[in-house]
Amino acid sequence: MQGSLEVNNPIQLTAQKASRFKLSSSMKRNVMGYLFLSPFLILFIVFTVIPVVQSVYLSFTYYNMLQPAKWIGLSNYSVLFLEDDIFIKSLKNTFVFAVIAGPLSYCLSFMLAWVINSLRARMLFSLAFYVPSITSGIALSIVWLYIFSGDRYGLLNNLMLSWGMISEPILWTTDPDTIMPVIIIVSLWMSMGTGFLVFLAGLQNVSPELYEAGSIDGITSKFQELWYITLPLMKPQLLFGAVNSIVAAFGVFDIAVALAGMPSPNYAGHTIISHLFDYAFIRFELGYASAIAVFLFFVTLGLGRIVMRLLSSKDQ
Template structure:
C-alpha cells in the first residue's frame, strides 16, 4: 500500500515567497510615506495639537503667567456664561457678523469667480479682487476710515450732505448703531481671498465637454449649467470655501478694532476674539482666555462638521 507524500517544491513555495515579498514591499513603502510625512506631523503636533490640549487644560485653571496654574474646575465657564455680560455682548456681535458677513462673503466669492471665469481678462480681474485680501487689514482700514469719517469732510458724509440726504454728519465709527454695518462692509470688501481663488480654480477645471453634453440633454441657460453641472462638480471647492468662511467670520478682530477701537463705544464692535485678546494679552488671565478659546473652537468645529456633512460627496 503506497502512502501519498506531499512534495514541496519550488512551485509550492513560490506563492508564499511572493506574498512575503509583497508584504515587505508594502511595509517599506508605508515607512517611506510616514518618513516624508513626519516633518508635517511633528510640526502639526507641536504647534497645533499640543497647544489645543494645553488650552483645554488651562481653561479649567486660574493662570496669570506669574503663578503656577491653579485648578478651578468649571468656574471659568460659569463666569463666562452667567456673569460676563461683555462676553455675551461679544457673542451676540460675533454671531450677527457671522450670520450676515459669512454667507454673503461666501456667495459673493463664488458669484464673482463665476462671472470672472467667463471674461477674457480673467487674470487682471482676479488680481484686482484678490489683492485687498493679502493687504494688511489695519492699512486698508485707514482708507475706509477716511470714507466713513464722522465729520463733514469724510467721503461718504460729504457726498450725502451735498446730495441733501442728511442734514448733519453721521458718526459712522463711533455710533453703536452704525459700527457693525461698517465692519461688515469692510470685511466683505476684503473677503475675496483664498476661497475666491479656490472657486476660480474649480470653475476652470470643469471640462467644457460636459457643458456640450448638457446642451444636448436639454440644458439651455447658464443658470441651468451652474445648477446641474458646475455646482455638483465643485463640492470639494465649495466645502473648502464654506469652512474658510466660517473660520473667517468667527475670527474677525483686526478690522473691528481698527474701525471702532478697543473697547468700542458701548461694545458695539466687540467680538469674541477681541474679548479673548483682552483677557489674554492685556489682563493676562490666561485661564479665562483659554475658556473663551475652547468655546470658540467648539463652535467653529461644530459648524465645520455640519458643513462637511452637507457638502461632502462620497463619489469624489
C-alpha cells in the same frame, strides 16, 4: 480536540507571519512618503495639537503667567456664561456678523469667480479682487476710516451732505448703531481671499465637454449649467470655501479694532476674539482666555461638521 488545535497552530503562525511581512513590506514601500509627510506632522503636532490640548487644560485653571496654574474646575465656564455680560455682548456681535457676513462673502466669492471665469482678462480681474485680502487690515482701515470719517470732510458724509441725503454728519465708527454695519461692509470687501481663488480654480477644472453634453441633453442657459453641472462637480471646493468662511467670520478681530477701537463704544464692535485678546494679552488671565478659546473652537468645529455633512462628496 487537542490534536486539531496542534494541527491548526502552524497554519495560524504562518498566516500571522504573512500578514506581518505584508505590513512591513508596505511600510518599506511607503517609507519615502512617510519621510516627506513627517515635517508637516511634526509641525502640526507641535504648533496645533499640543497648544489645543494645553488650552483645554488651562481653561479649567486660574493662570496669570506669574504663578503656577491652579485647578478651579468649571469656574471659568460658569463665569463666562453666567456672569460675564461683555462676553454675551461679544457673542451676540460675533453671531450677527457671522450670520450676515459669512454667507454673503461665501456667495459673493463664488459668484464673482463664476463671472470672472467667463471673461478673457480673468487673470487681471482675479488679481484685482484678491489683492485686498492679502493687504494688512490695519493699512486698509486707514482708507476706510477716511471714507467713514464722522466729520463733514469724510468721503461718504461729504457726498451725502452735498446730495442732500442727510443734514448733519453721521458718526459711522462711533455710533453703536452703525459700527457693526461698517465692519461688515469692510470685511466683505476684504473677503475675496483663498476661497475666491479655490472657486476660480474649481471652475477652470470643469471640462467644457460636459457643458456640450449638457446642451445636447436640453440645458439652455448658464444658470442651468451652473445648477446641474458646475455645482455638483465643485463640492470639494464649495466645502473648503464654506469652512474657510466660517473660520473667517468667527475670527474677525483686527478690522473691528482698527475701525471702532478697543473697547468700541458701548461694545458695539466687540467680538469673541476681541474678548479673548483682552483677557489673554491685556489682563493676562490666560485660564479665562483659554475657556473663551475652547468655546470658540467647539463652535467652529460643530459648524464645520454640519457643513461637511451638507457638502460631502461621498455620493459622487
